[in-house]
Amino acid sequence: MSTHVFGVRHHGPGSARSLLDALERLAPDIVLIEGPPEGDALVALAGHAQMRPPVAMLVYAPDDPSDASYYPFARFSPEWQAIHYALGRDLPIRFMDLPLANRIALRRREREEASEHTAPDASSAEDDGAEPSAEPAEPWRGDPLALIAQAAGYEDSERWWEHMVEERRDTESLFDGIRTVMTALREQVEGELAQDPPILERYREAAMRKILRATEKEGFARIAVVCGAWHVPALEQRPKQSEDNRLLKGLPKVKTTATWVPWTYGRLSYHSGYGAGIGSPGWYDHLWSRSGDVATPWLIKVAQAFRAEGLDISSAHVIESVRLAETLAAMRARPLPSLAELNDATQTVMLFGESAPMQLIHARLIVGERLGQVPESTPATPLQEDLRAQQRRLRLKPSASDQSLVLDLRKPNDLARSHLLHRLRLLDVPWGRNGGREAGKGTFKESWRLKWEPDFEVALIEAGRWGNSIAQAATTAVVQEARRREDIGQLAALARQALLADLGEAIEPVIEQLQARAALAADVLVLMQAVPELARLARYGDVRKTALERVDTLLDGLLARIFIGLPNACSGLNEEAAETLFEHIQGVHEGLRLLDDTRLQAQWQHTLSQLADTQSLQGIIRGRCCRLLLDTGAMDEEDAARQLGLALSRGNVPGQSAAWLDGFLRDSGQLLIHDHALWQLVDQWVCQLPEETFMQVIPLLRRTFSSFETAERRQMGERVKRGPVALGSTHDHPGAFDRARAEATLPLLSRLLGLEDGE
Numbered sequence: 001m002s003t004h005v006f007g008v009r010h011h012g013p014g015s016a017r018s019l020l021d022a023l024e025r026l027a028p029d030i031v032l033i034e035g036p037p038e039g040d041a042l043v044a045l046a047g048h049a050q051m052r053p054p055v056a057m058l059v060y061a062p063d064d065p066s067d068a069s070y071y072p073f074a075r076f077s078p079e080w081q082a083i084h085y086a087l088g089r090d091l092p093i094r095f096m097d098l099p100l101a102n103r104i105a106l107r108r109r110e111r112e113e114a115s116e117h118t119a120p121d122a123s124s125a126e127d128d129g130a131e132p133s134a135e136p137a138e139p140w141r142g143d144p145l146a147l148i149a150q151a152a153g154y155e156d157s158e159r160w161w162e163h164m165v166e167e168r169r170d171t172e173s174l175f176d177g178i179r180t181v182m183t184a185l186r187e188q189v190e191g192e193l194a195q196d197p198p199i200l201e202r203y204r205e206a207a208m209r210k211i212l213r214a215t216e217k218e219g220f221a222r223i224a225v226v227c228g229a230w231h232v233p234a235l236e237q238r239p240k241q242s243e244d245n246r247l248l249k250g251l252p253k254v255k256t257t258a259t260w261v262p263w264t265y266g267r268l269s270y271h272s273g274y275g276a277g278i279g280s281p282g283w284y285d286h287l288w289s290r291s292g293d294v295a296t297p298w299l300i301k302v303a304q305a306f307r308a309e310g311l312d313i314s315s316a317h318v319i320e321s322v323r324l325a326e327t328l329a330a331m332r333a334r335p336l337p338s339l340a341e342l343n344d345a346t347q348t349v350m351l352f353g354e355s356a357p358m359q360l361i362h363a364r365l366i367v368g369e370r371l372g373q374v375p376e377s378t379p380a381t382p383l384q385e386d387l388r389a390q391q392r393r394l395r396l397k398p399s400a401s402d403q404s405l406v407l408d409l410r411k412p413n414d415l416a417r418s419h420l421l422h423r424l425r426l427l428d429v430p431w432g433r434n435g436g437r438e439a440g441k442g443t444f445k446e447s448w449r450l451k452w453e454p455d456f457e458v459a460l461i462e463a464g465r466w467g468n469s470i471a472q473a474a475t476t477a478v479v480q481e482a483r484r485r486e487d488i489g490q491l492a493a494l495a496r497q498a499l500l501a502d503l504g505e506a507i508e509p510v511i512e513q514l515q516a517r518a519a520l521a522a523d524v525l526v527l528m529q530a531v532p533e534l535a536r537l538a539r540y541g542d543v544r545k546t547a548l549e550r551v552d553t554l555l556d557g558l559l560a561r562i563f564i565g566l567p568n569a570c571s572g573l574n575e576e577a578a579e580t581l582f583e584h585i586q587g588v589h590e591g592l593r594l595l596d597d598t599r600l601q602a603q604w605q606h607t608l609s610q611l612a613d614t615q616s617l618q619g620i621i622r623g624r625c626c627r628l629l630l631d632t633g634a635m636d637e638e639d640a641a642r643q644l645g646l647a648l649s650r651g652n653v654p655g656q657s658a659a660w661l662d663g664f665l666r667d668s669g670q671l672l673i674h675d676h677a678l679w680q681l682v683d684q685w686v687c688q689l690p691e692e693t694f695m696q697v698i699p700l701l702r703r704t705f706s707s708f709e710t711a712e713r714r715q716m717g718e719r720v721k722r723g724p725v726a727l728g729s730t731h732d733h734p735g736a737f738d739r740a741r742a743e744a745t746l747p748l749l750s751r752l753l754g755l756e757d758g759e
Contacts, residue, residue, distance in 0.1 A: 183233045285370070
């Protein structure tokens with residue numbers, strides 16, 4: 001009997017290639033792979049025809065699915081290749097590690113102990129590979145390989161490992177070298193720390209040894225063990241069995257469930273926060289798929305990506321980039337170009353030194369956008385099955401890339417897609433983001449950005465407590481959320497979300513809660529928060545084919561209370577409270593415009609007139625009310641100019657005048673540009689301000705003008721540059737008629753039209 005331990009790097013293509021060669025030479029009788037033992041029941045699915053990596057083994061606690069761990073695999077992962085090697089030869093496969101039943105229980109115990117001193121961590125899920133990050137604060141959990149990399153003259157261990165292991169072609173003595181290096185490294189690190197490894201690491205390695213001993217007792221002639229290179233010395237230089245048994249005895253455990261879920265290359269990268277990740281999964285995939293020249297095919301992919309974005313990249317660019325990459329590799333004493341040389345050549349030859357387009361190559365090729373697939377027979381919750389069925393029926397295929405989707409709500413299939421995406425958002429599965437009506441295309445258009453994330457699988461498992469279908473779970477979740485919320489603005493928004501998701505059974509309970517909260521609310525500002533969302537409900541209910549008669553009654557009651565109580569609510573406000581009220585007034589105004597109710601709009605205009613004429617109110621409130629009255633036609637331009645003149649008169653405090661101007665002009669520079677009289681009034685007011693007062697009101701004026709579009713500010717700057725003399729000329733006044741200039745064009749017009757002189 002012989003046991004052979006192969007130390008690999010998780011997700012390393014060179015490690016995978018070397019491992020396959022070693023397994024062919026060894027011809028083992030059983031393969032042990034570092035990973036959760038809960039995965040033993042799932043390993044057969046890895047060979048299914050529908051299984052396409054990247055995928056991840058998900059192990060979670062059914063009583064709290066957020067307590068979950070992932071074990072990802074790419075097609076270039078050594079563990080994945082070891083699984084397929086064994087499956088292809090009908091060899092037994094076993095995972096060896098500390099069971100997740102124990103690890104999750106240990107995490108819970110740690111959180112309970114930590115909660116006695118500090119607030120508990122809100123996030124309990126972790127991404128496990130074969131090298132999970134347990135105690136990141138410990139020096140042990142740093143990067144021990146950095147010591148070797150620095151000694152070899154490399155800036156980081158990533159580059160050192162790539163050059164020494166992943167890019168090499170001779171595999172005969174690779175694993176012996178890894179064993180020697182890791183043994184010396186562990187002795188050095190442990191000696192420098194002068195302490196035992198972190199407790200979780202001790203548990204894990206003890207559990208690995210326990211499974212290995214049990215396998216050896218079964219009498220297999222040749223045992224192949226595939227594990228992270230760091231663990232090789234711990235599996236070959238074993239302590240007594242009694243020590244491991246004593247360490248593992250009495251560990252807490254919980255019930256767990258395991259399944260396969262799709263994964264993405266983005267989640268394999270360091271940027272995803274995955275502890276055992278790699279910085280360039282797309283590049284590693286390329287290395288795995290190419291046994292000979294890797295530079296030329298890679299640069300062809302780069303050129304194709306640039307061409308797809310409209311960049312002019314020719315074949316000559318590719319040829320010169322290959323030559324430069326090979327030259328750089330030779331100068332750096334590298335046998336073949338690595339990713340660093342290829343990136344340098346790309347930026348130099350194809351981009352002429354420009355660095356910004358390299359971000360495209362990083363996202364699309366170096367990291368990659370590949371999304372895996374699991375078989376339909378994979379164990380799943382009813383909610384996951386329902387989603388997959390709807391995705392097939394509605395032809396909405398999940399993708400790891402960011403995709404744009406525009407829906408026409410008049411089409412049944414697009415309407416059903418909209419309902420599904422909104423329901424998923426209510427279940428904390430934001431597959432579709434930035435949903436909203438597309439500007440300029442009416443109320444029947446919705447635009448979405450779709451991107452599937454692996455974490456959505458866990459969110460679906462968690463949402464299973466609400467029901468066995470997407471519609472049922474979303475309905476229950478909305479009803480429960482409505483009971484929890486106190487703010488009527490949030491309740492109104494929740495009702496609208498339920499409308500967009502076509503959850504008729506959920507809208508009624510939300511409206512009931514909204515009515516109950518509104519009946520008890522005494523603050524007018526609180527009531528105003530609900531108006532915009534309720535107005536959208538009433539306006540777009542018919543488009544969604546949803547009956548919302550009760551919303552109209554609720555709105556009438558809320559608005560009546562707002563019209564009566566708003567003047568008193570505006571009194572005695574400081575600047576911060578006035579700014580908040582400014583937003584609420586604007587929201588109510590926009591909501592009433594959606595309703596298109598003449599009676600309500602007349603009452604609202606009467607309320608705005610009261611506020612505009614009340615001199616004791618904050619200037620920003622009075623200015624906004626005048627502006628809204630002007631926009632609706634309830635105030636003519638002459639009255640608006642009179643109000644502006646009064647607000648900017650010398651008798652007023654400059655700060656209040658600036659606040660009035662802010663309320664009147666904010667977010668609308670066109671009014672100031674095209675109204676000559678208004679421009680003159682503002683210009684004269686600014687010019688007459690003493691320097692000290694001007695410096696005081698500059699911050700408020702800057703806030704007002706910063707709300708204008710860039711083009712509007714440019715036009716104003718050009719107008720000011722012409723000086724005050726030009727302000728009174730006919731050239732500056734678009735409505736003036738210059739007879740002399742007009743008559744000067746008549747001779748030319750006569751000739752163009754073929755008219756005789758004098759006709």
